[in-house]
Amino acid sequence: MVSYRVRGGNVLRGTAFIQGAKNAVLPMIGAALLAAEGRTVLRNVPVIEDVRRAVELAEAIGAKVEFHESERTLVIDASRLTSPVLPAEIARRFRGSVLFVPALLHRLGEAIIEGIGGCNLGSRNLDFHYLGYKRLGAMVDEGEAVIHIKAGGLLGAPLYLDTPSHTGTENLIMAASLARGTTVIENAALEPEVLDVITMLSRMGARIRGGGTGFITVEGVDELTAVEHTVMPDRLDAGVFAMAAAITGGDVSLVGASLEHLGVVRWKLEQMGVEFEEHGAVLQVRRDRPLRPINVITDTYPGFATDLQSPLMTVACLAEGSSYIHERIFDGRFALAGELNKMGANVEVEGSRAVVHGPTPLHGAGVTAHDLRSGIALVLAGLAAEGETSIGSGYLIDRGHGALAQRMQALGADVVREISTSDGR
Numbered sequence: 001m002v003s004y005r006v007r008g009g010n011v012l013r014g015t016a017f018i019q020g021a022k023n024a025v026l027p028m029i030g031a032a033l034l035a036a037e038g039r040t041v042l043r044n045v046p047v048i049e050d051v052r053r054a055v056e057l058a059e060a061i062g063a064k065v066e067f068h069e070s071e072r073t074l075v076i077d078a079s080r081l082t083s084p085v086l087p088a089e090i091a092r093r094f095r096g097s098v099l100f101v102p103a104l105l106h107r108l109g110e111a112i113i114e115g116i117g118g119c120n121l122g123s124r125n126l127d128f129h130y131l132g133y134k135r136l137g138a139m140v141d142e143g144e145a146v147i148h149i150k151a152g153g154l155l156g157a158p159l160y161l162d163t164p165s166h167t168g169t170e171n172l173i174m175a176a177s178l179a180r181g182t183t184v185i186e187n188a189a190l191e192p193e194v195l196d197v198i199t200m201l202s203r204m205g206a207r208i209r210g211g212g213t214g215f216i217t218v219e220g221v222d223e224l225t226a227v228e229h230t231v232m233p234d235r236l237d238a239g240v241f242a243m244a245a246a247i248t249g250g251d252v253s254l255v256g257a258s259l260e261h262l263g264v265v266r267w268k269l270e271q272m273g274v275e276f277e278e279h280g281a282v283l284q285v286r287r288d289r290p291l292r293p294i295n296v297i298t299d300t301y302p303g304f305a306t307d308l309q310s311p312l313m314t315v316a317c318l319a320e321g322s323s324y325i326h327e328r329i330f331d332g333r334f335a336l337a338g339e340l341n342k343m344g345a346n347v348e349v350e351g352s353r354a355v356v357h358g359p360t361p362l363h364g365a366g367v368t369a370h371d372l373r374s375g376i377a378l379v380l381a382g383l384a385a386e387g388e389t390s391i392g393s394g395y396l397i398d399r400g401h402g403a404l405a406q407r408m409q410a411l412g413a414d415v416v417r418e419i420s421t422s423d424g425r
């Protein structure tokens with residue numbers, strides 16, 4: 001059992017290194033499995049549990065994978081895939097397992113999905129994925145426990161997404177890249193991670209136009225080759241460290257953060273009183289005035305990222321007035337409110353809306369991470385709280401943030417990662 005212990009009150013100052021993006025590297029591992037020859041090299045890979053699970057899953061289907069963690073580099077040899085089964089015990093532990101399906105369909109003609117994990121955020125449907133595969137010519141059998149997808153050679157087709165699904169767009173682009181003929185995907189996702197995946201696939205030989213426009217055209221090719229690619233920085237990790245500076249009234253330099261990728265998050269934090277300054281490739285973030293309340297509506301990119309809604313809720317607890325949050329992407333993403341209230345916050349939730357009545361001084365407590373982002377949001381709460389906060393289910397935080405305690409400690413925070421055995425030893 002992993003937990004995080006945070007003693008609050010320290011003002012964060014110094015330099016933090018932003019990791020590579022979780023939500024880019026997972027589809028890139030899926031893309032690497034499309035290459036039937038050679039070895040793919042991925043650099044700037046975040047050392048997080050989701051990547052470790054992805055490595056295990058790739059090995060389970062026959063790929064040879066080396067994760068050189070200290071070099072943050074993955075070397076993937078997918079020349080021999082041997083099993084179409086994504087086994088439950090690995091696949092259920094992270095969402096990225098769903099991104100292995102296109103490679104299995106092209107390389108082995110079928111994918112057998114025994115489970116799909118990821119954060120528990122309410123309904124997380126995959127109907128756009130399945131509908132897309134069907135339109136490309138696959139047969140999808142959605143059983144109670146196992147999903148079986150079969151494809152005897154995919155054919156390009158016009159596709160659309162009801163809403164611009166992040167992994168849905170990536171999966172359909174990958175499926176279309178080796179399908180015969182042309183595929184057009186309407187209402188495609190615009191996230192920077194999706195564009196980074198398109199860049200990698202294009203280097204591999206895929207013919208993809210329209211990334212970032214919402215209309216993507218893919219001309220199928222016969223094969224894709226193994227390449228070297230550097231994963232983009234993680235804008236969610238950057239957003240969290242910016243908010244850590246904000247909540248403690250600190251001043252931090254973020255190496256590898258991009259203001260462009262932060263988008264609306266930057267404007268919202270500025271409205272709250274946070275200052276950003278770019279010094280070449282380093283982003284400085286500081287806050288030395290009282291926090292103002294904020295209104296936030298989450299949306300697909302370029303809207304406010306739902307994954308940063310939880311950390312922002314924590315920051316809003318210290319703002320001088322009431323903040324309003326409308327969560328539009330997931331229908332179960334407010335479990336954090338109850339945990340923050342245990343720490344002295346006053347957050348009211350009604351349906352998809354939350355009101356954060358600030359400012360409320362926070363005090364340390366024993367709290368639980370319900371998902372990755374509520375976990376990191378509780379670490380932020382602990383930084384601002386009086387006394388000690390203990391955050392359980394820390395594995396969920398480790399799914400998406402590597403070396404968190406060390407990186408926080410480097411800024412002067414008192415954050416410790418602890419491991420205990422289940423029998424209390």
Ligand SMILES: CC(=O)N[C@H]1[C@@H](OP(=O)(O)OP(=O)(O)OC[C@H]2O[C@@H](n3ccc(=O)[nH]c3=O)[C@H](O)[C@@H]2O)O[C@H](CO)[C@@H](O)[C@@H]1O
Nearest residue numbers: 023095123124125126127128129165166167168307329330
């Ligand atoms: C590994 C990864 O990249 N995870 C990210 C990805 O998740 P993920 O790709 O799972 O999120 P989606 O964009 O697909 O889902 C967004 C919404 O669309 C709905 N939907 C999606 C697909 C579908 O076939 N049918 C359907 O109804 C979902 O239920 C959800 O309400 O994007 C989310 C939204 O930015 C982020 O929070 C996750 O961090």
Ligand SMILES: C=C(OP(=O)(O)O)C(=O)O
Nearest residue numbers: 095096118119307372373
């Ligand atoms: C929801 C998230 O991840 P996943 O889609 O991997 O569950 C997240 O990163 O906050």
